[in-house]
Amino acid sequence: MTDTVGREAGPRGGDSAAGDTAAAATAPGGHRVEGTDKVTGAARYAYEHPVAGAVYAFPVTAPVASGTIGALDAAAALAMPGVIAVLHGGNTHPLGGREFELSLFEAAEVTYRGQLVALVVADTLEHARAAADAVQVSYEPSGHDVALRADHPRLYRPDKVNPGMPADTGYGDVAAGLAGAAARVAVTYTTPVQHNNAMEPHAAIASWDEAGVLTVYDTTQGPSADRDTIADVLGLAAGQVRVISPHVGGGFGSKGTTRPHAILAAVAARAAGRPVKVALSRQQMFTLTGHRTPTIQRVELGAARDGRLTAVAHDVIEHTALRTEFAEQTAACTRVMYGTPAMRTTHRLARLNVPAPSWMRAPGETPGMYALESAMDELAVALGMDPVELRIVNDPAAEPDSGLPFSSRNLVACLRAGAERFGWAGRDPRPGVRRRGRWLAGTGVAASTYPARRRPSTATAELTGDGYEIRIAAADIGTGARTALRDIAASVLGADPARVRVVLGSSTLPDAPLAGGSMGTASWGSAVAAACEALLKDGRHGRADTAGDVAGDEGWARHSFGAQFAEVLVDPATGEVRVPRLLGVFAAGRIISPVLARSQFIGGMTMGLSMALFEETAVDPSAGAFVRTDLAQYHIATCADVPSVTAFWIDEDDPHLWPGGGKGIGEIGITGTAAAIGNAVWHATGRRVRDLPITPAKLLNGEQRNAAGEPRGAERNNGE
Amino acid sequence: MAVMGNAHVTLVTVTVNGKPRTVMADNRLSLLDLLRERLGLTGTKKGCDHGQCGACTVLADGRRVNACLALAVACDGASVQTVEGLAGPDGLHPLQQAFLRHDAFQCGYCTPGQLCSAVGMLTEPGPSAVTADLTADPPLTPGEIRERMSGNLCRCGAYVNIVAAISSEAAPASEVAGPQATISGGDTAPYPPARHTEAGAWAPGSGAAVS
């Protein structure tokens, strides 16, 4: 399946045939080391480990968003059948650590609805849950504020945005660039609160042995860091905590940091003197496991007649919690994407009575690229220019904000290859003119980007009786880490992959960073490759620590890029939107495991489709509550919503990456998707919906106001 | 089924994967928690506990259902098949093999439910919401499979591979859409899905404009 489309991309040559799983060589267990365990039900997730004598715990949470916790009466609950203990602020030893969310029920104040207040431990889940309802807590409610607004009186500039970048950047004269532009776009986009909603709810089983060592079967994206945090919170030495997490039912960021369920299980097990199992309900996950902040994004673009940008401004407003600051780097992508003589990016936060926002797949880039790439489409319309060409003429020679050279950048190649594969050529740019039965049809394009980074990791490699064993505290959250690391090791060792066994998913293994930020394979793979090289020298053992190598990663701008093309159908009578076709081409370094990479790309794009059309946790300002907190109301895409998602890639031979040459692929697929779909909705209908998700309500209504105080929903494009 | 001294518990017998299993069940116990917490059959997953995700899908008396919405006590006398019971003495069920072949999962948490759902779906007669002619039993095109599998959410976004895997086992490839349907992961289905009235006529929108 090679063709001419991607050949320019590098010596490794050509587009890879990413659409073809069945044709790839398939081992008996499939493409993944743990595949058979997953299709037979043998793979055990956190809550499923057989731990003798385990009892059950269920949390009690605050029904108000703000106030003081008054009397807590556990007598009725304690008198119920099977109840072993009721833990609350009055009878639980204060915890350490830095995270408010992990201090459990210590706070006397409620600062968000759903905050933990108590925990009931009982012999069965039925008993624990019934008794949790019987715990009587009185609250002295005080005024709450959960509504993010562009004119919120308490907006402030955070010192940094994640993961340590400046909140504001700028160069050049933005005002002059806009004033002198031949075409301008000045628009506001909003994205709602979104929830990760991994299929496996957050769960843990904790048990203490006689020596005071705590074992936690947890669902985590990083056993080493999870162990350290649990130890820190409980005042233990790291050596006194063991985290075991062989299989993780998805995380998408929500399991990247220790979550309260693990601490609850540990504290309850200590109090009960028995192992304790805790699983959050789906509803509780909406307040106790993080979410993506809502955003209000003002984007201003100016361009000369030839399409070259004269100024770019991206000003972001988002929320964080009263007791925890989480500053999503929403405008960071704009610092990377397009060349311009003048740029401003800013982030402002409002502290609200909400649970702390946290990591969700491609934090920053996902909402940020939605706004930037939608605005680029509006600019193309205003200029009367093809949106693919607009992006090509603005492709910068160096990273615009930092001036650093790109280690490799193939956005243009992705755009060209995608345009050819999608059949973009000859597209009629006029909106609202293509009828297909009752549907209006349209197409749209957007770019994708995500940084390529790695973190220090350790690993060991050992010659065993019949092969090799690789040990590393990595996590396989569905990415295929076991398989990718096996293949990396086999390649370095020159061994048959079948003879390489990768042991991961436990904090007792050599320390490793978490599966997050698309850094897993690069971070772990660097250590595994180095450990294998050490083994080859030693003959029996190899150990690696990449801290030194990673420290030398400065000096280059390393990013993946991609282009996504969407075809949509909109019924103008009902506002129904369907996406019959989504096609992406990505340049993400060297692809380690093609089949698994394809699954990651299409998975990210599918989540992007879901974000574009469905996902929203409503915020009720009166109740101070998140609403739609289950999977019947927080809609994620179903099978019927995803008829065709295809992913292709351009192999990059980038010498400035880690030895494996991959840039990371877990997140780029979701960036830009929502913009491509929104741009296609405009092309289909002439309606520009600037507030996600793009629902029938917004396509049919023009009168509502969004959080920015502007008309919400469909609007005519400025450029028309 | 026998009611013991305590009116809130019941002795329940359910045949699971061919073996009768008897437990003293709290009447509140779900079939899902019976399997997972009492019988140690953790292959069946809890994703939402409210029938909204399909991770707990099992076959009860041959039909796919959400085990989270079934009370164990109401299943007394029933026969239940779980993911642990899909493989036979000769190895994996063809659908399990197809899921492996097509990489039809990532994290794997929805997978047992997807598999049990697919096994049940393939035996279900009649049309679906996207079937053009209600009176005919339609071939299982990718579009039909997508609609019929929409009770099983997958957050990793493996749907196109899941549909490819099921397509490969639903019917000989030639009867569906040719072998390409297997390989390209479900991008061969025609769209839009026609909305048919009884007579099968499909009229374009009546021109009602967005107001």
Next chain:
Amino acid sequence: MRPFSYARAGSPADAVGQFRAGAAYLAGGTNLVDLMRLGVTAPDHVIDVTRAVSREIAKRESGGLTIGAGVRNSDLASHPLVRERYPMLARALLSGASGQVRNAATVGGNLLQRTRCPYFQDVALPCNKRSPGSGCAAMAPGADTAHLAVLGHSPFCAATHPSDMAVALTALNARVCVASPAGGGSGTANTGGIRVIEMPGLHRLPGGMPEQDTTLRPGELITEVKLPPPPGGRQAYRKVRERASFAFALVSVGALLDVGPDGRVRDCRIALGGVAHVPWRAHAAERVVLGAVPSAEVFAAAARAELRYARPLPGNEYKVTLARNLITAVLGELMP
């Protein structure tokens, strides 16, 4: 969940005989177990009626069908006579929930589904339906009203009835047979402990008593649904939702159009889902269409007539447009 005793009933008489205050009937469980787990409903005695009511679909001499209340949604949808003669019903059933839920859910239970209003389901918030007199969180400024009613609601409740099947049964003039406990009162027709309710009379508007979804009295049990002989003309059911599948309706329309040899409409039935506390029979729209020569203009006028008195809440104005457009579009599809 509160502890409860459990018993199986072998007949309708057995079931209603066992009923007492605080008891609940269990059929497929797809809604009751859901609500019990949320704490919305807390029966102390559960009467399993899956063996008490018929699971048969029988052809009646009149040409209609008698559907046992225990018939599973999927079995009803796949029944040859339903597919052939009542396509609106088959489509409504098939557009509801998921394959798994349809395999468990029964006809009786489907009719008695409770609202999916988020404020009804969150037991910590006020809700007059769940906790009479506590207030309605959906009426507060900024509340999430996107899925709530635009027709027939009261200041105390704007919940919608979630069933698709009930919309089709309403348009098809189905009758619901109910077994009453001893001493049960009189209904539309009273035949010795069994009364018959004509749809949409089973459901009621919220008024000042939103806690009461239906006109059933305590302990009454749905035993059968009777469908009149298949009406002439063509039928359709369209459901609009954000996702393509597995979601409750934003708005749905079940409609029938029969045009006589003179070119005039001799029968027209329209029912709406997702817009009211009941499956909403669109009599005003029907009146415009009946006797008229069908045309896009007539259908649009009919849709306007039905929605003329709609009272959207802040945030669900779109439903008025959507319902109007959907009625017009579906009737257009049914033009011969």
